[in-house]
Amino acid sequence: MSNDVKQQSNPFSTGGGGVNFETRVQAAFALSLLTKSCVPCLSQDxxxxxxxxxxxxxxxxxxxxxxxxxxKASNESQLLLRLSMKSL
Known part of the structure; x- marks a missing residue:
């Protein structure tokens, strides 16, 4: 038997699950911008x-x-996000 067995991708990855996940996370942060509500992953202020x-x-x-x-005190923070589906 050959050691060159083709790696199988899971249905989530090949079915666009990663793109859907990324879009939903980005939408959650866009909503916080549009509604001026608290930002996920940062302090309530x-x-x-x-x-x-x-x-x-x-x-x-x-x-x-x-x-x-x-x-409120004009302190600025940056949240850099890199979404990865490798762990799923």
Whole structure:
């Protein structure tokens, strides 16, 4: 028997599950921007100020998205997200 057995992909990966997952996560952060509600993964005081997609051109080492948020004291935070389905 040959050691060159073809690797099988799971139905989630080949059926567009990764794209659907990425779109839903990005939508959750976009909603926090549009509704001026708290930002997932940051403190309750932070509000989204800017959401940038595909940022490799901007010198950020992620191509998924960057969220810029500020609190009432104008402290700014950046949340850099790289979504990966490798662990699923």
């Amino acid at each position: 932070m509000r989204a100020k800017e959401l940038k997609f595909q940022n490799k051109y901007d010198g950020v080492n992620t191509d998924d998205f960057v969220l810029v948020a500020t609190d």
